[in-house]
Amino acid sequence: MIKLHDLYFKPFISEQQIDNAVQNMVDSIVADLDGEMPVFVGILNGSFMLVSDFVKKYPKPCEVTFIKLASYEGVKSTEDIQRLIGLTQDLSGRTVVILEDIIDSGKTLEEVHRIFANENVKQLLIATLFYKPEAYDKDFKLHYVGMEIPNKFIVGYGLDYDGLGRDLPDVYQLKTTQHMTNLVLFGPPGAGKGTQANFLKEKYNLVHISTGDVFRYNIKNKTALGMLAKSYIDKGELVPDQVTIDMLNKEVEKNAAAKGFIFDGFPRTNAQAKALDDLMDSKDSQINAMIALEVDDEVLVQRLLERGKTSGRPDDADESIIRNRIKEYYKKTAILKDYYSDQDKYFGVDGVGSIEAITQRLSKVIDRL
Numbered sequence: 001m002i003k004l005h006d007l008y009f010k011p012f013i014s015e016q017q018i019d020n021a022v023q024n025m026v027d028s029i030v031a032d033l034d035g036e037m038p039v040f041v042g043i044l045n046g047s048f049m050l051v052s053d054f055v056k057k058y059p060k061p062c063e064v065t066f067i068k069l070a071s072y073e074g075v076k077s078t079e080d081i082q083r084l085i086g087l088t089q090d091l092s093g094r095t096v097v098i099l100e101d102i103i104d105s106g107k108t109l110e111e112v113h114r115i116f117a118n119e120n121v122k123q124l125l126i127a128t129l130f131y132k133p134e135a136y137d138k139d140f141k142l143h144y145v146g147m148e149i150p151n152k153f154i155v156g157y158g159l160d161y162d163g164l165g166r167d168l169p170d171v172y173q174l175k176t177t178q179h180m181t182n183l184v185l186f187g188p189p190g191a192g193k194g195t196q197a198n199f200l201k202e203k204y205n206l207v208h209i210s211t212g213d214v215f216r217y218n219i220k221n222k223t224a225l226g227m228l229a230k231s232y233i234d235k236g237e238l239v240p241d242q243v244t245i246d247m248l249n250k251e252v253e254k255n256a257a258a259k260g261f262i263f264d265g266f267p268r269t270n271a272q273a274k275a276l277d278d279l280m281d282s283k284d285s286q287i288n289a290m291i292a293l294e295v296d297d298e299v300l301v302q303r304l305l306e307r308g309k310t311s312g313r314p315d316d317a318d319e320s321i322i323r324n325r326i327k328e329y330y331k332k333t334a335i336l337k338d339y340y341s342d343q344d345k346y347f348g349v350d351g352v353g354s355i356e357a358i359t360q361r362l363s364k365v366i367d368r369l
């Protein structure tokens with residue numbers, strides 16, 4: 001992912017794919033022109049990279065020139081096309097091939113046709129690397145199209161967002177969901193996960209999704225997914241991952257304007273972690289980090305025994321049960337630690353100290369994401 005000015009873009013078309021598309025355009029054009037020497041006319045600024053790569057690949061002699069038009073402001077096409085540099089040579093009788101980086105609404109292309117209307121060229125062929133059919137509302141024929149793309153704003157390979165991004169060799173697409181901070185929070189029982197989640201959600205304006213709460217809410221309110229989940233629970237079976245993911249999806253959609261989410265209690269398996277990645281991906285977003293609060297076993301045991309004295313939770317009172325819960329936790333999370341480490345997303349944070357000190361350590365991780 002990259003950031004240009006205020007916006008985030010995700011990888012969309014690789015250098016290699018672009019290279020193939022340019023090569024295909026060259027092959028079709030050279031075959032059609034049958035020995036005739038063309039004049040390639042690049043439309044500046046966006047087409048400079050395409051023109052350079054294109055003519056390097058073009059296997060026969062050719063001429064190259066440019067005209068400079070401007071129509072875009074920010075990420076929107078405007079009505080006005082400005083002619084900044086016009087034609088500087090006589091092209092009458094010549095075969096002209098326009099080389100455009102991208103054809104969007106077609107307004108620029110309309111201006112190109114206006115420019116050539118009185119030039120008496122032999123033929124005017126239009127070649128564009130990228131073409132957005134959903135945005136195009138003109139009737140001019142496009143003779144050569146490198147790649148059709150959806151009607152979303154892209155940058156890279158000559159294309160810019162307010163001046164930035166032209167230099168990128170790959171093409172990136174504007175993310176529909178802008179940057180979120182999505183965390184998976186882990187910690188053994190007694191690590192202070194709940195306390196820290198509360199601080200983090202305030203500080204970073206995140207929505208805390210505790211899978212346990214989501215289950216209880218859906219079952220209590222008898223939602224369709226809640227009833228489905230209950231039918232498995234009542235039979236003593238595990239709730240299938242897809243049901244849980246569907247519930248989480250609902251929570252994520254309910255909070256569409258959120259700055260991000262703290263997932264708590266999910267995922268617990270590799271398959272669930274993958275399913276969560278897919279869910280975030282479908283929202284044009286991602287899990288940024290798994291943060292695990294690390295606390296020494298003996299400290300946990302002491303903390304939980306202390307808590308047991310006042311909380312009345314029976315599983316906090318028995319030392320061997322406590323030790324077992326801690327062991328279970330490490331058995332389950334070890335796999336996930338690997339899963340997120342492989343993506344450089346695992347962050348262990350020392351969970352011993354004052355609440356504020358731990359919040360500060362967590363913040364240090366989050367601020368760097």
Ligand code: IMP
Binds near residue numbers: 046101102106109
């Ligand atoms: P049109 O006149 O609407 O067809 O737009 C053509 C011009 O707008 C291109 O030459 C680009 O300069 C710019 N443009 C259109 N779509 C994009 C895009 O997705 N990213 C960056 N520039 C674009």
Ligand code: MG
Binds near residue numbers: 043044045046102
């Ligand atoms: Mg252009």
